[in-house]
Amino acid sequence: MGRGKFKGKPTGHRHFSTPEELRAGTSARPRSFKREVAEEEVEEESESEEEVEEEAEKRKGIQGIIDIENPNLVKPKNVKAKDVDIGKTTELSRREREEIEKQKAHERYMRLQEQGKTEQAKKDLERLALIRQQRADAAKKREEEKAAKELKKGEVRK
Structure with missing residues (x-):
């Protein structure tokens, strides 16, 4: 059955490498910069395994690889109702x-x-x-x- 002129991407068939595969260098499509990062991580792992695990839990995706200091990137502050300061006045526009x-x-x-x-x-x-x-x-x-x-x-x- 024809799909037309353009065929869609096979999104269901993508393969993502696990962090262990990246470190070992056995992933399906290794990247050069990931190998360098993986080698650095292996060296750091031997020094202190606990620190790497804590950082991996805190950061997602590329954030674990690259430290970004973006002043415009502000994390949303969720304030619980019990922590709200009632006496604090807000400035009016x-x-x-x-x-x-x-x-x-x-x-x-x-x-x-x-x-x-x-x-x-x-x-x-x-x-x-x-x-x-x-x-x-x-x-x-x-x-x-x-x-x-x-x-x-x-x-x-x-």
Whole structure:
């Protein structure tokens, strides 16, 4: 059965050498730099076997072969819930600080507005007083007109 123009890689048939095969140099495809590293490891093994085993456990892949000092490579710090410092405050971003300041300023303005200390509140109170006065005058005028109509009706009936 044809797969088409390009054939896929036989991923299921790859063979990886074990560290023992690398040291012994009997791996299927030995690499020149791995042989040199393997020879150095054999010399170190004779000096101290325990240290090599501890390093092999800590490092994975090429990290055991090459020491890398990468300042940008930061290991993620997983903090457990019981170890979290509750008293420690986190710094807010500029946008968050501005948003909080904006909310506080609005609350302060609204408090002054309710007390009638702002210019807008003073204008509103003056306008409100004027409207109340006009309504009171209009109500008084209506009562006078109503009383005048009743007097006329009373005179007409007599």
